Amino acid sequence: MWRRVASVSHLFSHSKSTKFNQGGSTFKIWETITSESEIPTPSKGSPFITFVLGGPGSGKGTQCAKIVEAFGFTHISAGDLLRREIASGSAYGSVILSTIREGKIVPSQVTVQLIQKEMESSDNYKFLIDGFPRSEENRKAFEQTIGTEPDVVLFFDCPEQEMVKRVLNRNQGRVDDNIDTIKKRLEIFDELNWPVINYYSLRGKLNKINAVGTVDEIFEKVRPIFAPLSK
Ligand SMILES: Nc1ncnc2c1ncn2[C@@H]1O[C@H](COP(=O)(O)OP(=O)(O)O)[C@@H](O)[C@H]1O
Ligand SMILES: Nc1ccn([C@@H]2O[C@H](COP(=O)(O)OP(=O)(O)O)[C@@H](O)[C@H]2O)c(=O)n1
Ligand SMILES: [Mg+2]
Structure with missing residues (x-):
């Protein structure tokens, strides 16, 4: 089984940054320029x-x-795992459902x-962890439990509207795709996800992608980030 103790540090070089304001603080986001030499070579002994x-x-x-189709990653959606847990009738089901309903x-x-269960039961070593971490608490818990950094x-940057x-x-048919819960989810995103985005930006790991455009146009901005990886 893979398990990595040390984290890979800076994988990308950065040439351009943008400043923006959020909740009265100024943050800086790096526009990432990637090149083949900057991507680590993933190995089957450790997860990517x-x-x-x-x-x-x-x-x-x-x-x-x-990304799964083009680069052979395993997609782990935190939201899908939580919805699956509700559907399975797990002991946590009702707490998860009410949390999702409230957008928390x-x-x-x-x-x-x-997430750990999914990773450990997979034969793959390339993982896309979607919708996670959504808070600093999420981020720290992953680091402590899995023992590694991404x-x-x-980061798909999209206007609220x-x-x-x-x-x-x-x-x-999702219980949280209604206007009241969306408003709440956007508030929670502003409050809890920005610190995570800022954390990875400061560590030089953030790839901000403008998420406005067609699906294919956006994927053409994603593709170069993974291009050095074979499928
Ligand atoms: N570039 C895009 N332009 C327009 N609609 C999109 C685009 N990308 C995704 N969608 C649609 O928007 C909705 C939300 O997309 P989804 O991938 O589920 O977002 P997320 O996982 O971030 O909530 C889906 O119905 C999807 O088909
Ligand atoms: N890391 C996560 C991911 C999702 N969730 C919950 O699951 C809901 C749906 O997450 P999702 O990732 O499927 O939602 P989208 O951003 O894809 O619309 C979130 O609004 C949270 O209530 C969570 O609590 N923690
Ligand atoms: Mg989603």
Whole structure:
């Protein structure tokens, strides 16, 4: 079984940064320039982990499907794992359901355990972890339990209006895809996810992608990040 103790540090070089304001603080986000020499060579002895961040409806799941197809990753959606847990009638089911209904974040212990189980039962070593970490608590719990940091962090940057429109049109019968819960999810995203985005930006790991455009246009911005990896 893979298990990595030391983390891979800086994988990408950065040439351009953008400043923005959030909650009265100024943050700096790096626009990433990737090149083949900067991607570590993944090996079957250790996992290659990509965290996929972005607000609700920013297109995380859609782009993950494209990355899986092109680069042979295993897609682990934290939201899907939690929904599966509800459907399975697990002891945590009712707490998870009410948390999702309220647009809040499920305790990290639950989510990390589900992610860990998926990773450990997979034959693959390339993982896309979608919708996680959504808070600093999520991030720290993963680091402590799995004992490693992500190799790559993607952040799909999408205007709120566009995210609301997409979620309301999603039609997957989700209990949280209604206007009241979306408002709550966007508030929680602003409050809890930005510190995570800022953390990875400061560590030089963040790949910010403008998520406005067609699915294929956005994937053409994602592709170069993984191009050095074979399928
Ligand atoms: N680039 C895009 N333009 C328009 N609609 C999109 C785009 N990407 C995804 N969608 C649609 O928006 C909705 C939300 O996408 P999804 O991938 O589920 O986002 P997330 O996982 O970030 O919530 C889905 O119905 C999806 O088909
Ligand atoms: N790391 C996570 C991921 C999702 N969730 C919960 O699951 C809900 C749906 O997550 P999701 O990733 O499927 O949602 P989208 O961003 O894809 O729309 C979130 O709004 C949270 O309530 C969580 O608590 N912790
Ligand atoms: Mg999703």
